[in-house]
Amino acid sequence: MSDVTPKHAAALVALDWGTTALRAYLLGDDGAVLDSRASPAGIMKLPAGGFDQAFDETCGAWLASHPGLPVIAAGMVGSAQGWVEAPYVETPADASALVKGIVEVTAANGATVHIVPGVLQAGAMPNVMRGEETQIVGALAGDAALEHEPHGALIGLPGTHAKWAFVFEGRIERFYTFMTGETFGALRDHTILGRTMRATAQQDPDAFIRGVDTAKDAGHAGMLATIFSTRTLGLTGQLAPEQQSDYLSGLLIGHELRGLNEVLAREQSNLAGRTLRLIGNEALCERYRVALERFGCDDAKTVADATERGLFRIAAQAGLVRAAVRVN
Amino acid sequence: MSDVTPKHAAALVALDWGTTALRAYLLGDDGAVLDSRASPAGIMKLPAGGFDQAFDETCGAWLASHPGLPVIAAGMVGSAQGWVEAPYVETPADASALVKGIVEVTAANGATVHIVPGVLQAGAMPNVMRGEETQIVGALAGDAALEHEPHGALIGLPGTHAKWAFVFEGRIERFYTFMTGETFGALRDHTILGRTMRATAQQDPDAFIRGVDTAKDAGHAGMLATIFSTRTLGLTGQLAPEQQSDYLSGLLIGHELRGLNEVLAREQSNLAGRTLRLIGNEALCERYRVALERFGCDDAKTVADATERGLFRIAAQAGLVRAAVRVN
Incomplete structure (x- = not known):
C-alpha cells in the first residue's frame, strides 16, 4: 500500500516464451514486476536442448536468490515444437480450464516449469491461440467496462496473426x-x-x-x-x-x-x-x-501489462503463488 | 471454306507482348493462324534496346518473306516500361477507342509496329489493364450468348492479377x-x-x-x-x-x-x-x-484464341488488314 510495505517478496517467475523472443518477469506476491529480462531466445531460434540453457541464462540468478520459487510459462513454449507440449484446451475456456491444462516440465536446474496450454476452437474452421489466452485473462482482471458488456467482451490482439476473442463471464467463447x-x-x-x-x-x-x-x-x-x-x-x-x-x-x-x-x-x-x-x-x-x-x-x-497480469492470475488460481508465499 | 481456298495469304503479324513472354502470330487475311512463335523475351527480361532485337529474332523471317506486312502488338509492350508508351484509353472503351489510341513505333528493321493502348478506369479506386482489352475484343467476336445478356456481358480473365470486366454493347464499361x-x-x-x-x-x-x-x-x-x-x-x-x-x-x-x-x-x-x-x-x-x-x-x-482474334479485329478496324491485303 505504501513504499514501507514489504511488497517486494518475490513470489513467481513468469515467462512469456514465444516464437521469436523470451520475456521473463520476477513478480512479487501482489503481482508487481520486481525485475524483468528480455532474451532473443524464441523457440524457433533454439538449438536442440536449448530450452534448459535459455531458461537458466534468463532466470537462473532469480532462482538462485529465491530457491523454490514457482515458475509459470505461456506461449509457443507449450506447442508441439516447444519445450513440452501442453495440449490445447477447447473453447469455451476460462482461467480454471487453463489451470487444469497446465503441463509441467522439470528444468535441468531443478525448477518445475508450469506451462499454460493454448486454446482450440474446434470445428470446420478451427482456430488456435497460444499465449493470447493468458493475455486475455490478464486483460479481464478488474475491468468493469468489459464485464458489463451485454454481449460479452470483445478483445483484440493485433499482430502477425491478429486475434479477436469474444469473452463472456470470464470464458473465451470463440475467437477469430x-x-x-x-x-x-x-x-x-x-x-x-x-x-x-x-x-x-x-x-x-x-x-x-x-x-x-x-x-x-x-x-x-x-x-x-x-x-x-x-x-x-x-x-x-x-x-x-x-x-x-x-x-x-x-x-x-x-x-x-x-x-x-x-x-x-x-x-x-x-x-x-x-x-x-x-x-x-x-x-x-x-x-x-x-x-x-x-x-x-x-x-x-x-490494456497494459496483460501478459504479466495473466500469468500471475493463472498461477494464483493454480495455487502456485500462495504456495510460494508460504514457502518463502 | 475448303482446303483448296487460298486462305493462306499472310495479312498481319500480331504480337502478344507481356511482362514475361512474347507470343507472335502470323495471321491470314481471314484471321487464321498461319504460323506462331513463342519467345521468353518478356519486356521485363530485355536489356536496354532489346525490343528491336527480340522483335527481329521472332518476326524477322516473316517480314522478309512478306515485305510490308502490318504489325500490331498488345500488352505491357505499350506500358511506360515498354517499347513505346501507348497511354491508357479511359472507360467506357470499345474497339474504335482502342484504335484511336494506337501508338506507332518504327522498328530497326523498318517495320511500323502499331501498339494497342491499355484501358484505365479512373476514380478513387482506379483500375488498369494492358492486353486484356484486346482479349476481350477477341472474345466478343460473334458470341451471341454474350451479346444477349441484359445486364451486359461478364468476362473473367483469371491469372496473377485476375480481371473481371463488364461489357455492354461492345464497350468495356468497368472492371475489377x-x-x-x-x-x-x-x-x-x-x-x-x-x-x-x-x-x-x-x-x-x-x-x-x-x-x-x-x-x-x-x-x-x-x-x-x-x-x-x-x-x-x-x-x-x-x-x-x-x-x-x-x-x-x-x-x-x-x-x-x-x-x-x-x-x-x-x-x-x-x-x-x-x-x-x-x-x-x-x-x-x-x-x-x-x-x-x-x-x-x-x-x-x-474462349479460345481470344488474343489472336482480338489483335486481328483491332487491326481490321484500324484498316491495317485491308491495306495489307491490297499491298500483297
Whole structure:
C-alpha cells in the first residue's frame, strides 16, 4: 500500500516464451514486476536442448536468490515444437480450464516449469491461440467496462496473426484469427505492390486512414479486389511512393475490421459505439485505435501489462503463488 | 471454306507482348493462324534496346518473306516500361477507342509496329489493364450468348492479377482487378501457411472445392480471417499436407467469386444462372469453371484464341488488314 510495505517478496517467475523472443518477469506476491529480462531466445531460434540453457541464462540468478520459487510459462513454449507440449484446451475456456491444462516440465536446474496450454476452437474452421489466452485473462482482471458488456467482451490482439476473442463471464467463447500482419508483409515484400513503394521512417496517418476508409466504404468486393489500388493510385498520381505502405496497411486493417463487423452483424451488434480492449504492441494498437474510430468505435483502450497480469492470475488460481508465499 | 481456298495469304503479324513472354502470330487475311512463335523475351527480361532485337529474332523471317506486312502488338509492350508508351484509353472503351489510341513505333528493321493502348478506369479506386482489352475484343467476336445478356456481358480473365470486366454493347464499361494469383503465391511461399504444405504433382479437386465452399459459405469475415484455416485444419488432422495448397487456392478463388457476387448483388444480379466467359490458361480457367459451379454458374465457357482474334479485329478496324491485303 505504501513504499514501507514489504511488497517486494518475490513470489513467481513468469515467462512469456514465444516464437521469436523470451520475456521473463520476477513478480512479487501482489503481482508487481520486481525485475524483468528480455532474451532473443524464441523457440524457433533454439538449438536442440536449448530450452534448459535459455531458461537458466534468463532466470537462473532469480532462482538462485529465491530457491523454490514457482515458475509459470505461456506461449509457443507449450506447442508441439516447444519445450513440452501442453495440449490445447477447447473453447469455451476460462482461467480454471487453463489451470487444469497446465503441463509441467522439470528444468535441468531443478525448477518445475508450469506451462499454460493454448486454446482450440474446434470445428470446420478451427482456430488456435497460444499465449493470447493468458493475455486475455490478464486483460479481464478488474475491468468493469468489459464485464458489463451485454454481449460479452470483445478483445483484440493485433499482430502477425491478429486475434479477436469474444469473452463472456470470464470464458473465451470463440475467437477469430486474421492473418493481417503476415499478409501485409508478404504483399509488401513479395508482390508488385512493393515495387512502387518508397520506404520512409515517417508514417503517413492520412494515407493510413485513406486505406481504412477505402476498405470500409468501398471494400465490398473483398481485399483481393482493393489492394491493387495501392499501385493504381500511384500510377494515376493520387498516392506518392512514400504513402503506399501506410495506405496498404490501412486497407488490410480496414478489411479486418470490416470482417469483424460482419461477424458482429450476425449477432445484431456492431463496432460502432462498442467498448472493447486491445492488447499488444503500443504503436500497433494505436493504429488499430485510429482505424476503429473510423468504424465508430471510440472506446478501444490498450490494456497494459496483460501478459504479466495473466500469468500471475493463472498461477494464483493454480495455487502456485500462495504456495510460494508460504514457502518463502 | 475448303482446303483448296487460298486462305493462306499472310495479312498481319500480331504480337502478344507481356511482362514475361512474347507470343507472335502470323495471321491470314481471314484471321487464321498461319504460323506462331513463342519467345521468353518478356519486356521485363530485355536489356536496354532489346525490343528491336527480340522483335527481329521472332518476326524477322516473316517480314522478309512478306515485305510490308502490318504489325500490331498488345500488352505491357505499350506500358511506360515498354517499347513505346501507348497511354491508357479511359472507360467506357470499345474497339474504335482502342484504335484511336494506337501508338506507332518504327522498328530497326523498318517495320511500323502499331501498339494497342491499355484501358484505365479512373476514380478513387482506379483500375488498369494492358492486353486484356484486346482479349476481350477477341472474345466478343460473334458470341451471341454474350451479346444477349441484359445486364451486359461478364468476362473473367483469371491469372496473377485476375480481371473481371463488364461489357455492354461492345464497350468495356468497368472492371475489377483481383490480385488472386499473386497473393496466393506470396502466401504460399512467404508466410507460415507454406510451412505445413507438402508439394505434390497431383491436384486434389476435393481440397480445392472445400476451399471454395469455405469462402462461399463461411467467408463473411473476409479472406484475412479464413486463410489461417489452411494451417489449423492441418493441425487438427482434417487436411493433409498435400491438400493444403489446393485448399488455399480454392479459398482465394472462392473469395474472389464471393467478392464478384457482392458487386453483382449491387445491381440486383448474381453469379447463379449467369452466362459468362473466361479467357486465359486452360487449366486455370477450368479451376475457375469448377469454382463458378459452386456459385451456381453453369455457363462459363473458356474462349479460345481470344488474343489472336482480338489483335486481328483491332487491326481490321484500324484498316491495317485491308491495306495489307491490297499491298500483297
